[in-house]
Every structure is written in C-alpha cells, then in structure tokens.
Amino acid sequence: SxxxxxxxxxxxxxxxxxxxxxxxxxxxDAPCQEMVIEDPDLRKLPFLFFGERDGGPYMTAGIIIAxxxxxGFNASYHRLMLLDERRVVARILPRHLEEFIRRGARRIAIVVGNHPAFMLASAVTWKLGVSELxxxxxxxxxxxxxALKSGILVPADCELVLEGRITDELAEEGPFMDVTGTYDIVRRQRVIEIDCITMRRxxxxxxxLPAGSEHRNLMGLPREAAIYAEVSEVCEVVDVRLTPGGCSWLHCAISIRKRSEEDPRRAIEAAFKAHPSLKHVIVVDEDIDLSNPLELEWAIATRSQLDKDLVLKPDQLGSSLDPSADQITRKTCKAGLDATIPLKADxxxxxxxxxxxxxxxxxxxxVKGS
Structure with missing residues (x-):
C-alpha cells in the first residue's frame, strides 16, 4: 500500500x-506552485452537490492548514460550501483549528489532492501542539x-492550494449528507475568503464521497488510533474497531487482555476520553474477532449481564452528527458494556x-474426495 x-x-x-x-x-521546488492564479474564481472549480438536499455545492477533500x-502547524478536514467566486463557508468544530482562530490565526491554506499519509494524518485529532504535518x-x-502568500507549510506535491483568510463573517452552512448517511443541520459558520490559488499544470x-468507505475510513481509523493509545495507558489493549454499523464513528469495540475486573470500565472511560463523539462502547476478551459482528453479538449474549456490566452516562457531550441527540447542544446519553469473562469464573x-x-x-x- x-x-x-x-x-x-x-x-x-x-x-x-x-x-x-x-x-x-x-x-x-513545489509542483503545487507550477501555476499561480492571483484573481481566482472558485465557481470554476468542481464543487459538487452530493445529496439531494445539500445546501450548496461542496469541496469535501480540502484540508485546512493553519x-x-x-x-505550530495544524492540519484538519473541514467541509467547504461554495458561496460565490471568492468565498466558502467552513464547518469548524470546537477542536484545534477553532482554538487557533481564538488565538488569532486567520491566514490559512486549503490543500487538495494529497498523499494518503497526509490525508490520514490530517484526520487525526491528537494533542494540541503535535503537528499533523x-x-x-x-x-x-x-x-x-x-505557500506563496502566507508562508504556511503545504505539501509540495499536492494538486492544489487555496490561500485565504478566515473572516468574522458568518453564513449558513448545510444541510449536508455526512458520515452517518443522514443530513447534518444548518448552522451559522465562518466564511473563508480566498485570495490566491496555486496548482499543478x-x-x-x-x-x-460523503458516507462512503473512504470517508468512514478517514474518520474512523485516526480515532481508532487515538482510542488504542488512550486505552493502552490503563490496560492491555489488543485491538480497537469503530464498527461499520456505527458509521465508523459512534460505536466502538475494544478487545483487551483482562488482568483486573476494573480493566473493562477503565477501557470504556479511556475510549470516551479519546473520542468524545463516541456513543457506545463494548469491551470484549482477546478471543473475540472485532471485525466479525456475529462474534461481538455472541459476546454480548453469553458474557454480559446488563444490571452489572452496563455503564450509562446520561447528559454527555456527544456527536453533532447523531440525529437522535440534540444536534445543537450535542447532549446525548452514552453507554459502555463489559462483555468480558469474569476473572474468577470457570x-x-x-x-x-x-x-x-x-x-x-x-x-x-x-468434498472433492467424497
């Protein structure tokens, strides 16, 4: 690969x-600067409608570097809805880029067409100050x-760089078909004004593609890594999966080598800490194949008692993409389930x-020999 x-x-x-x-x-020597457009018209770029109710045409693979x-440098994905020839509106969540903006960062570069390593790293939400670059x-x-205007570091071999400024202007962004396959709601979000475009010839x-396998892999795998790292601090983790049925975002299965009866609950809490959008967590023993939903359900059926093994966490901040939660406040009820074998059991x-x-x-x- x-x-x-x-x-x-x-x-x-x-x-x-x-x-x-x-x-x-x-x-x-940057191939992404072979051509320079000083007076760009964003309408000439192939922003797309993906869902029938999308609020406008979108760029979905743009990575903002600030x-x-x-x-230092931060790189993160933000869907960008086209407003006019020079402006887009960006969905910016309260994560690292928002903190950069609060601290005064306004000049940004949006890079498109990147190496898979940069794409994957840019989907990571890790420790503030650890650069995705x-x-x-x-x-x-x-x-x-x-970058030509701002001096921001960009991948030299990417296809396209849009340099611009995050403004204080707000515009309606959405609806948009997101990773859950449902529509995210309309919000007032920050407008970005583009000053210059550089690109390959x-x-x-x-x-x-929203809600497609690439989208889910890019959202899910970096969160799996963050959960793996966090859970490994509290117990011996074997594997982590954000399950496809949970949109590779809301549901997590974790297998551990259980040394203490407290390990599963420690793993549950660590998972929620590493991935705040997470809604449900199941912890199983190392003999369960996390890629097999039948084995996960079998573990729940044969190794858990809900009155003792279920952890309910009401009134928590969760994912704004969950239509069953309050998508404005992000308040939801989270749950974790210990489906491991008790250590003292036969x-x-x-x-x-x-x-x-x-x-x-x-x-x-x-069969051939019969």
Whole structure:
C-alpha cells in the first residue's frame, strides 16, 4: 500500500506516528506552485452537490492548514460550501483549528489532492501542539513548501492550494449528507475568503464521497488510533474497531487482555476520553474477532449481564452528527458494556465448543474426495 502497511498493522503504525512525529523537510521546488492564479474564481472549480438536499455545492477533500506561534502547524478536514467566486463557508468544530482562530490565526491554506499519509494524518485529532504535518512525515516522508502568500507549510506535491483568510463573517452552512448517511443541520459558520490559488499544470481536484468507505475510513481509523493509545495507558489493549454499523464513528469495540475486573470500565472511560463523539462502547476478551459482528453479538449474549456490566452516562457531550441527540447542544446519553469473562469464573463455560478435528479438516478437499 501507499503507507507500507494495511489493516491492523496500519493502526499500530499510525499510533506510533502520533507518539513519535518526525520533523518535516522544506523544499523550494513545489509542483503545487507550477501555476499561480492571483484573481481566482472558485465557481470554476468542481464543487459538487452530493445529496439531494445539500445546501450548496461542496469541496469535501480540502484540508485546512493553519499556524500558531506557540503550537505550530495544524492540519484538519473541514467541509467547504461554495458561496460565490471568492468565498466558502467552513464547518469548524470546537477542536484545534477553532482554538487557533481564538488565538488569532486567520491566514490559512486549503490543500487538495494529497498523499494518503497526509490525508490520514490530517484526520487525526491528537494533542494540541503535535503537528499533523509531522505525524504524516512519520508515516511516510512528505516534502513541504512555503505557500506563496502566507508562508504556511503545504505539501509540495499536492494538486492544489487555496490561500485565504478566515473572516468574522458568518453564513449558513448545510444541510449536508455526512458520515452517518443522514443530513447534518444548518448552522451559522465562518466564511473563508480566498485570495490566491496555486496548482499543478493539470491538477486533479479530489473529492471524498460523503458516507462512503473512504470517508468512514478517514474518520474512523485516526480515532481508532487515538482510542488504542488512550486505552493502552490503563490496560492491555489488543485491538480497537469503530464498527461499520456505527458509521465508523459512534460505536466502538475494544478487545483487551483482562488482568483486573476494573480493566473493562477503565477501557470504556479511556475510549470516551479519546473520542468524545463516541456513543457506545463494548469491551470484549482477546478471543473475540472485532471485525466479525456475529462474534461481538455472541459476546454480548453469553458474557454480559446488563444490571452489572452496563455503564450509562446520561447528559454527555456527544456527536453533532447523531440525529437522535440534540444536534445543537450535542447532549446525548452514552453507554459502555463489559462483555468480558469474569476473572474468577470457570472460563470453560464461556469458550465455544469445538468438534474434534475441525481445525485439521479442509472442507474443500474433503468434498472433492467424497
């Protein structure tokens, strides 16, 4: 793969990159600056309608890079709805970019068409002051260049760079079909004014299909890595999955090597801390395959008693994308479930029975020989 790893190896590689970001290389020869448009007209770019009720045409693969004198560079995804030839309105949540804005950062660069390492790193929400540019560089060496107007570091080999300013003007943003496959609501959001565009001579304008597998992977995998890192601080974690049925965002399954009866609850609390949008968490033993929903349901059915093993957390801040929650205040009820075998129990009662010789039997060869 483009990142030299896949599956669970990629999860662990991302965790390692988050823990050990690598300083970046700055170059002068930037393919993303082969062409310069000083008087841009955004209407000439392929902003798209994705859902029938979208509030306007959108750019979905744009990554905003901002700089703070103390915290350095931040890179994050923000959907951008086209307003006119020079302005877009951006959905900005109360995360790191919002903090940068509060501290005075207004000059930004929006980069489109990036290496998968930079795309994945930019989807990470980790510790404030740990640069996603350096996380990307730890995943795969990425060349960076100074944007022409602002001097902000941008991937030198990306397809397109839009330089501009985050203004104090607010405009209605949305509705928009998001990762849940439902429509996010209309909000008053900040307007960005674009001053300059640089690009390759024949740029590819990348878009991400909302609620598609790429969208869910980009949202889910970085949160899996954050949860893995946080849970590993409190117990021995084996694997983490944000499940497809939970939109790769709202539901999490965690497998652990249980050493204490408190481990599952510690894991639940750590998961909610690492991913505040999380709604439901299930913790299982290491013998459960998190990629198999039948095994997860089997663990719930055979290894949990809700009166003892369910943790309810009402009136919590959750995801604004959950239509069953209050999408303005983000208030929701969260739940965690311990579906692990009690340490003092007879484990033999909880292990699936096996047919003698089933592991050695090759069914395909058996059928051929019959």
């Amino acid at each position: 483009a990142l030299g790893a896949s599956g669970r190896d990629l999860l662990r590689k991302l965790v390692e990159a988050m823990r050990n970001p690598r300083p970046v290389e700055v170059v002068r 700089h703070d004198p103390e915290y 350096e996380i990307a560089n730890a995943l795969k060496p990425i060349r960076y260049a100074r 024949d740029p590819i304008f990348q878009q991400i 484990r033999a009662k909880f292990i699936k029975a096996k047919i003698p010789g089933e592991d050695e039997l090759n069914l395909e060869e058996y």
